[in-house]
Amino acid sequence: xxxxxxxxxxxxxxxxxxxxxxxxxxxxxxxxxxxxxxxxxxxxxxxxxxxxxxxxxxxxxxxxxxxxxxxxxxxxxxxxxxxxxxxxxxxxxxxxxxxxxxxxxxxxxxxxxxxxxxxxxxxxxxxxxxxxxxxxxxxxxxxxxxxxxxxxxxxxxxxxxxxxxxxxxxxxxxxxxxxxxxxxxxxxxxxxxxxxxxxxxxxxxxxxxxxxxxxxxxxxx
Amino acid sequence: xxxxxxxxxxxxxxxxxxxxxxxxxxxxxxxxxxxxxxxxxxxxxxxxxxxxxxxxxxxxxxxxxxxxxxxxxxxxxxxxxx
Numbered sequence: 001x002x003x004x005x006x007x008x009x010x011x012x013x014x015x016x017x018x019x020x021x022x023x024x025x026x027x028x029x030x031x032x033x034x035x036x037x038x039x040x041x042x043x044x045x046x047x048x049x050x051x052x053x054x055x056x057x058x059x060x061x062x063x064x065x066x067x068x069x070x071x072x073x074x075x076x077x078x079x080x081x082x083x084x085x086x087x088x089x090x091x092x093x094x095x096x097x098x099x100x101x102x103x104x105x106x107x108x109x110x111x112x113x114x115x116x117x118x119x120x121x122x123x124x125x126x127x128x129x130x131x132x133x134x135x136x137x138x139x140x141x142x143x144x145x146x147x148x149x150x151x152x153x154x155x156x157x158x159x160x161x162x163x164x165x166x167x168x169x170x171x172x173x174x175x176x177x178x179x180x181x182x183x184x185x186x187x188x189x190x191x192x193x194x195x196x197x198x199x200x201x202x203x204x205x206x207x208x209x210x211x212x213x214x215x216x217x218x219x220x221x
Numbered sequence: 222x223x224x225x226x227x228x229x230x231x232x233x234x235x236x237x238x239x240x241x242x243x244x245x246x247x248x249x250x251x252x253x254x255x256x257x258x259x260x261x262x263x264x265x266x267x268x269x270x271x272x273x274x275x276x277x278x279x280x281x282x283x284x285x286x287x288x289x290x291x292x293x294x295x296x297x298x299x300x301x302x303x
Binding site for chain 1: 233240241292
Protein backbone atom coordinates (compact mmCIF):
# COMPACT_ATOMS: atom_id res chain seq x y z
CA UNK A 1 0.00 0.00 0.00
CA UNK A 2 1.80 3.06 -1.29
CA UNK A 3 1.32 6.18 0.80
CA UNK A 4 1.85 9.67 -0.64
CA UNK A 5 1.50 12.87 1.34
CA UNK A 6 -2.23 13.52 0.90
CA UNK A 7 -3.37 9.91 0.37
CA UNK A 8 -6.37 9.25 2.62
CA UNK A 9 -7.82 5.81 1.85
CA UNK A 10 -4.92 3.71 3.09
CA UNK A 11 -6.64 2.55 6.28
CA UNK A 12 -9.73 1.47 4.36
CA UNK A 13 -7.53 -0.67 2.11
CA UNK A 14 -5.59 -2.16 5.04
CA UNK A 15 -8.83 -2.94 6.90
CA UNK A 16 -10.51 -4.58 3.92
CA UNK A 17 -7.42 -6.61 2.97
CA UNK A 18 -7.17 -7.86 6.58
CA UNK A 19 -10.86 -8.70 6.58
CA UNK A 20 -10.31 -10.87 3.50
CA UNK A 21 -7.37 -12.72 5.04
CA UNK A 22 -4.50 -10.74 3.55
CA UNK A 23 -1.89 -8.60 5.21
CA UNK A 24 -1.18 -5.02 4.14
CA UNK A 25 1.63 -2.63 5.08
CA UNK A 26 2.15 1.01 4.26
CA UNK A 27 5.09 1.86 1.99
CA UNK A 28 6.06 5.54 2.12
CA UNK A 29 6.34 7.25 -1.27
CA UNK A 30 10.03 7.95 -0.68
CA UNK A 31 10.85 4.23 -0.38
CA UNK A 32 12.05 2.28 -3.38
CA UNK A 33 11.97 -1.35 -2.25
CA UNK A 34 8.83 -3.40 -2.93
CA UNK A 35 10.61 -6.77 -2.91
CA UNK A 36 8.77 -7.93 0.23
CA UNK A 37 5.34 -7.60 -1.39
CA UNK A 38 3.10 -9.71 -3.61
CA UNK A 39 0.77 -6.89 -4.72
CA UNK A 40 0.73 -3.11 -4.72
CA UNK A 41 -2.27 -0.85 -4.12
CA UNK A 42 -2.10 2.86 -4.89
CA UNK A 43 -4.92 4.23 -2.74
CA UNK A 44 -7.29 7.15 -3.07
CA UNK A 45 -6.85 10.64 -1.72
CA UNK A 46 -5.05 13.73 -2.96
CA UNK A 47 -1.42 12.73 -3.51
CA UNK A 48 0.80 15.81 -3.19
CA UNK A 49 -2.36 17.90 -2.89
CA UNK A 50 -3.36 17.11 -6.49
CA UNK A 51 -1.33 20.22 -7.42
CA UNK A 52 -0.98 20.86 -11.15
CA UNK A 53 -3.10 17.77 -11.97
CA UNK A 54 -4.07 14.73 -9.90
CA UNK A 55 -1.09 12.37 -10.03
CA UNK A 56 1.17 14.80 -11.93
CA UNK A 57 3.63 15.17 -9.06
CA UNK A 58 3.07 11.75 -7.49
CA UNK A 59 4.40 10.06 -10.62
CA UNK A 60 7.83 11.52 -9.81
CA UNK A 61 7.85 10.13 -6.24
CA UNK A 62 10.75 7.68 -5.78
CA UNK A 63 8.42 4.74 -5.13
CA UNK A 64 6.88 5.03 -8.59
CA UNK A 65 10.01 3.63 -10.30
CA UNK A 66 9.68 0.61 -8.02
CA UNK A 67 5.96 0.34 -8.85
CA UNK A 68 6.77 0.45 -12.59
CA UNK A 69 9.41 -2.28 -12.15
CA UNK A 70 6.98 -4.35 -10.04
CA UNK A 71 4.36 -4.01 -12.79
CA UNK A 72 6.87 -4.92 -15.52
CA UNK A 73 7.67 -8.07 -13.55
CA UNK A 74 4.03 -9.08 -13.71
CA UNK A 75 3.14 -8.08 -10.14
CA UNK A 76 -0.47 -7.06 -9.47
CA UNK A 77 -0.84 -3.26 -9.20
CA UNK A 78 -4.21 -1.68 -8.45
CA UNK A 79 -4.87 2.07 -8.45
CA UNK A 80 -8.07 3.15 -6.75
CA UNK A 81 -9.52 6.62 -7.46
CA UNK A 82 -6.55 9.00 -7.01
CA UNK A 83 -4.36 5.90 -7.40
CA UNK A 84 -5.91 5.37 -10.87
CA UNK A 85 -5.06 9.00 -11.71
CA UNK A 86 -1.48 8.42 -10.53
CA UNK A 87 -1.11 5.28 -12.68
CA UNK A 88 -2.37 7.09 -15.83
CA UNK A 89 0.00 10.01 -15.21
CA UNK A 90 2.82 7.51 -14.70
CA UNK A 91 2.03 5.93 -18.07
CA UNK A 92 1.25 2.54 -16.51
CA UNK A 93 -2.34 2.80 -17.73
CA UNK A 94 -3.74 4.56 -20.82
CA UNK A 95 -5.98 7.62 -20.93
CA UNK A 96 -6.49 10.42 -18.43
CA UNK A 97 -9.03 11.40 -15.79
CA UNK A 98 -10.41 14.88 -16.25
CA UNK A 99 -13.01 16.91 -14.38
CA UNK A 100 -16.47 15.37 -14.08
CA UNK A 101 -18.77 16.47 -16.90
CA UNK A 102 -21.25 17.98 -14.41
CA UNK A 103 -18.47 19.85 -12.56
CA UNK A 104 -19.68 18.37 -9.29
CA UNK A 105 -17.64 16.45 -6.76
CA UNK A 106 -19.48 13.12 -6.69
CA UNK A 107 -19.89 11.20 -3.46
CA UNK A 108 -22.44 8.45 -3.90
CA UNK A 109 -22.87 4.75 -4.56
CA UNK A 110 -23.16 3.61 -8.17
CA UNK A 111 -23.77 0.37 -10.01
CA UNK A 112 -20.89 -0.93 -12.11
CA UNK A 113 -20.91 -3.86 -14.47
CA UNK A 114 -17.98 -6.22 -14.82
CA UNK A 115 -17.06 -6.11 -18.52
CA UNK A 116 -13.92 -8.20 -18.61
CA UNK A 117 -12.37 -10.74 -16.27
CA UNK A 118 -8.92 -10.61 -17.78
CA UNK A 119 -7.50 -8.36 -15.05
CA UNK A 120 -6.15 -9.17 -11.59
CA UNK A 121 -9.03 -7.13 -10.15
CA UNK A 122 -11.88 -8.86 -11.94
CA UNK A 123 -10.56 -12.40 -12.49
CA UNK A 124 -12.79 -13.76 -9.72
CA UNK A 125 -15.93 -11.96 -10.89
CA UNK A 126 -18.23 -12.84 -13.79
CA UNK A 127 -18.85 -10.80 -16.93
CA UNK A 128 -22.18 -9.02 -16.51
CA UNK A 129 -22.02 -9.09 -12.72
CA UNK A 130 -23.32 -5.81 -11.30
CA UNK A 131 -21.53 -4.38 -8.27
CA UNK A 132 -22.68 -1.53 -6.04
CA UNK A 133 -19.59 0.54 -5.27
CA UNK A 134 -19.00 3.98 -3.75
CA UNK A 135 -17.47 6.75 -5.84
CA UNK A 136 -15.87 9.83 -4.35
CA UNK A 137 -14.17 12.06 -6.92
CA UNK A 138 -14.03 15.31 -8.86
CA UNK A 139 -11.71 14.14 -11.63
CA UNK A 140 -13.15 10.78 -12.64
CA UNK A 141 -14.12 11.48 -16.22
CA UNK A 142 -12.08 8.88 -18.12
CA UNK A 143 -10.86 10.29 -21.42
CA UNK A 144 -8.81 8.73 -24.18
CA UNK A 145 -8.33 9.01 -27.92
CA UNK A 146 -10.67 7.04 -30.22
CA UNK A 147 -7.76 4.79 -31.22
CA UNK A 148 -6.92 4.03 -27.58
CA UNK A 149 -10.59 3.30 -26.90
CA UNK A 150 -10.74 0.91 -29.87
CA UNK A 151 -7.62 -0.86 -28.60
CA UNK A 152 -8.99 -1.13 -25.05
CA UNK A 153 -12.29 -2.55 -26.30
CA UNK A 154 -10.64 -4.97 -28.74
CA UNK A 155 -8.26 -6.29 -26.09
CA UNK A 156 -11.00 -6.57 -23.45
CA UNK A 157 -9.15 -4.12 -21.23
CA UNK A 158 -12.23 -2.18 -20.12
CA UNK A 159 -12.87 -4.04 -16.87
CA UNK A 160 -15.71 -2.05 -15.28
CA UNK A 161 -18.40 0.19 -16.73
CA UNK A 162 -20.88 2.46 -14.97
CA UNK A 163 -24.48 1.43 -15.62
CA UNK A 164 -25.57 5.07 -15.34
CA UNK A 165 -22.53 7.16 -16.31
CA UNK A 166 -22.16 9.67 -13.43
CA UNK A 167 -19.19 11.72 -14.65
CA UNK A 168 -19.12 11.79 -18.45
CA UNK A 169 -16.49 9.06 -18.82
CA UNK A 170 -15.80 7.91 -22.38
CA UNK A 171 -17.84 4.75 -23.03
CA UNK A 172 -18.95 4.83 -19.35
CA UNK A 173 -15.56 3.44 -18.36
CA UNK A 174 -15.05 3.02 -14.60
CA UNK A 175 -11.91 0.87 -14.76
CA UNK A 176 -9.27 -0.29 -17.25
CA UNK A 177 -6.28 -2.60 -17.17
CA UNK A 178 -2.87 -2.89 -18.82
CA UNK A 179 -2.27 -5.14 -21.83
CA UNK A 180 -1.13 -7.95 -19.52
CA UNK A 181 -4.03 -7.39 -17.10
CA UNK A 182 -1.81 -7.07 -14.03
CA UNK A 183 -2.11 -3.28 -13.71
CA UNK A 184 -5.65 -2.04 -13.08
CA UNK A 185 -7.15 1.33 -12.29
CA UNK A 186 -10.69 2.15 -11.23
CA UNK A 187 -12.47 5.20 -9.90
CA UNK A 188 -14.95 3.36 -7.57
CA UNK A 189 -13.74 2.29 -4.13
CA UNK A 190 -14.04 -1.50 -3.63
CA UNK A 191 -12.29 -1.19 -0.25
CA UNK A 192 -15.23 0.84 1.04
CA UNK A 193 -17.69 -1.83 -0.05
CA UNK A 194 -16.44 -4.81 1.92
CA UNK A 195 -19.02 -4.95 4.67
CA UNK A 196 -22.81 -5.00 4.34
CA UNK A 197 -22.94 -2.73 7.40
CA UNK A 198 -21.34 -0.02 5.24
CA UNK A 199 -23.99 -0.42 2.55
CA UNK A 200 -22.39 -2.94 0.23
CA UNK A 201 -20.03 -5.89 0.32
CA UNK A 202 -19.74 -6.04 -3.47
CA UNK A 203 -16.12 -4.85 -3.40
CA UNK A 204 -15.04 -8.11 -1.80
CA UNK A 205 -15.04 -10.06 -5.07
CA UNK A 206 -12.61 -7.52 -6.57
CA UNK A 207 -10.17 -7.43 -3.65
CA UNK A 208 -10.34 -11.22 -3.33
CA UNK A 209 -9.25 -11.43 -6.96
CA UNK A 210 -6.24 -9.23 -6.20
CA UNK A 211 -5.32 -11.33 -3.15
CA UNK A 212 -5.62 -14.46 -5.26
CA UNK A 213 -3.36 -12.92 -7.95
CA UNK A 214 -0.90 -11.97 -5.21
CA UNK A 215 -0.60 -15.64 -4.26
CA UNK A 216 -0.03 -16.75 -7.85
CA UNK A 217 3.49 -16.93 -9.36
CA UNK A 218 4.15 -13.91 -11.56
CA UNK A 219 4.59 -13.87 -15.30
CA UNK A 220 6.57 -10.81 -16.49
CA UNK A 221 4.26 -8.37 -18.28
CA UNK B 222 23.49 33.30 -19.62
CA UNK B 223 20.32 35.43 -19.39
CA UNK B 224 17.01 35.16 -17.59
CA UNK B 225 13.99 34.62 -19.85
CA UNK B 226 10.41 35.14 -18.73
CA UNK B 227 8.36 32.28 -20.05
CA UNK B 228 4.58 32.02 -20.16
CA UNK B 229 3.06 28.57 -20.58
CA UNK B 230 -0.64 28.53 -21.42
CA UNK B 231 -2.16 25.10 -20.91
CA UNK B 232 -5.40 24.44 -22.78
CA UNK B 233 -7.56 21.40 -23.27
CA UNK B 234 -6.96 19.77 -26.66
CA UNK B 235 -9.61 20.27 -29.36
CA UNK B 236 -12.43 17.78 -28.91
CA UNK B 237 -11.84 17.32 -25.17
CA UNK B 238 -14.90 18.39 -23.18
CA UNK B 239 -14.39 21.61 -21.23
CA UNK B 240 -17.12 21.61 -18.56
CA UNK B 241 -15.69 24.71 -16.83
CA UNK B 242 -15.72 26.76 -20.04
CA UNK B 243 -19.24 25.56 -20.88
CA UNK B 244 -20.51 26.46 -17.40
CA UNK B 245 -19.02 29.95 -17.53
CA UNK B 246 -20.47 30.51 -21.00
CA UNK B 247 -23.91 29.43 -19.83
CA UNK B 248 -23.74 31.80 -16.84
CA UNK B 249 -22.85 34.90 -18.85
CA UNK B 250 -26.30 35.84 -20.23
CA UNK B 251 -27.74 35.81 -16.71
CA UNK B 252 -25.09 38.34 -15.70
CA UNK B 253 -26.00 40.62 -18.58
CA UNK B 254 -23.18 39.67 -20.96
CA UNK B 255 -24.83 38.82 -24.25
CA UNK B 256 -22.98 37.63 -27.34
CA UNK B 257 -19.96 36.10 -25.60
CA UNK B 258 -18.98 32.75 -27.06
CA UNK B 259 -16.15 30.27 -27.26
CA UNK B 260 -15.26 30.32 -23.55
CA UNK B 261 -12.49 27.88 -22.69
CA UNK B 262 -10.66 27.47 -19.39
CA UNK B 263 -6.99 26.60 -19.04
CA UNK B 264 -4.01 27.43 -16.87
CA UNK B 265 -1.30 30.06 -17.12
CA UNK B 266 2.08 29.10 -15.67
CA UNK B 267 4.85 31.71 -15.48
CA UNK B 268 8.49 30.71 -15.22
CA UNK B 269 11.90 32.34 -15.34
CA UNK B 270 14.44 30.19 -17.18
CA UNK B 271 18.17 30.88 -17.14
CA UNK B 272 19.49 29.98 -20.57
CA UNK B 273 22.04 31.02 -23.20
CA UNK B 274 19.40 32.08 -25.74
CA UNK B 275 15.66 32.48 -26.19
CA UNK B 276 15.70 29.31 -28.30
CA UNK B 277 17.40 27.35 -25.55
CA UNK B 278 14.85 28.66 -23.01
CA UNK B 279 12.03 27.63 -25.33
CA UNK B 280 13.51 24.17 -25.83
CA UNK B 281 13.69 23.70 -22.08
CA UNK B 282 10.09 24.92 -21.64
CA UNK B 283 8.99 22.52 -24.40
CA UNK B 284 10.59 19.60 -22.61
CA UNK B 285 9.10 20.72 -19.27
CA UNK B 286 5.63 20.85 -20.82
CA UNK B 287 5.99 17.48 -22.44
CA UNK B 288 7.19 15.72 -19.32
CA UNK B 289 5.38 17.53 -16.54
CA UNK B 290 3.30 20.67 -17.07
CA UNK B 291 0.78 19.11 -19.45
CA UNK B 292 -0.88 15.75 -19.79
CA UNK B 293 -0.56 15.19 -23.56
CA UNK B 294 -3.63 12.93 -23.55
CA UNK B 295 -5.91 15.89 -22.86
CA UNK B 296 -3.84 19.10 -22.90
CA UNK B 297 -1.83 21.31 -25.27
CA UNK B 298 0.53 24.13 -24.35
CA UNK B 299 1.40 27.43 -25.99
CA UNK B 300 4.80 28.75 -24.92
CA UNK B 301 5.70 32.42 -25.10
CA UNK B 302 9.29 33.44 -24.36
CA UNK B 303 9.46 37.11 -23.31
